[in-house]
Amino acid sequence: MAGLTAAALAVVGFLGYQASASVPESLEKPAAAAPSALPSKAAAEAPREDPLAVPTGSGTGVRVVYSLGERRVWLVGTEDLTQTFPVMPSTVSPEPGTYEVTSRSGRIQGSDGVEIEHVVRFATVDEVSIGFSAAVDGSMSSPAPGRKTGGVRMERADGDAMWTFATIGSKVVVVP
Incomplete structure (x- = not known):
């Protein structure tokens, strides 16, 4: 079973690499949006070519990527191995940008x-x-x-994966 999981992750990583390598330069660096701008409803509904691929413009290296519009998180590890899962945002969300994990509670x-x-x-x-x-x-x-809460909820198994992956100082990239 572990061998199949490793093989599946390798295939997903390779496909993600292929997808990112074929992106035209004009799409790699999106124009900066106003800091308070969230994606329009039409933009949020427009499906990406591969909805499970890590969003372009989310940086490089080991990182957590959180898409506000897609309500999805990617744990991007070494060698482009990635895990992704849906999340439920709360009533207060961060602006798009780069952050780092500052604290954790069990x-x-x-x-x-x-x-x-x-x-x-x-x-x-x-x-x-x-x-x-x-x-x-x-x-x-x-x-x-009406309640001001900031918890981005996920399933328990995904929470386990996040806990293992995102230690203090880990990079978190929030994209629209």
């Missing part, structure tokens, strides 16, 4: 009252901590409107 109560684990914090917006986490009960429901 298991705490989230600002919404839900017990969470594997909290990986990387930004603060209007005094709200932004970080990835998994609800212990496995829930990924939409956050309550």
Whole structure:
């Protein structure tokens, strides 16, 4: 089983490399958007050629990539081996940019009252901590409107992977 997983990751990494190598130069460096600009609804609905490929313009090297519009995270490791999974953003989101993991907590109560684990914090917006986490009960429901919370929720297995991957100082790149 481990051999099949390794082979699958190698294939995904190779395909991601091929996809990134064939991107025209005009698409590699997107024009800078205004800091507060989020993708329009039409832009968010326009499917990318390979929705599981790491977004262009997300940098290089080992990093966590978080797409606000796609509600998806990529753990980009060495040799282009990548894991990706969907997430549920909270009511407060960081601006697109490059951050680093500043703190982590094994298991705490989230600002919404839900017990969470594997909290990986990387930004603060209007005094709200932004970080990835998994609800212990496995829930990924939409956050309550009107509450200022910064938890980016994921499934527990994905939270395990994030916890192992994103240690203090790890790079986190947020893209529109």
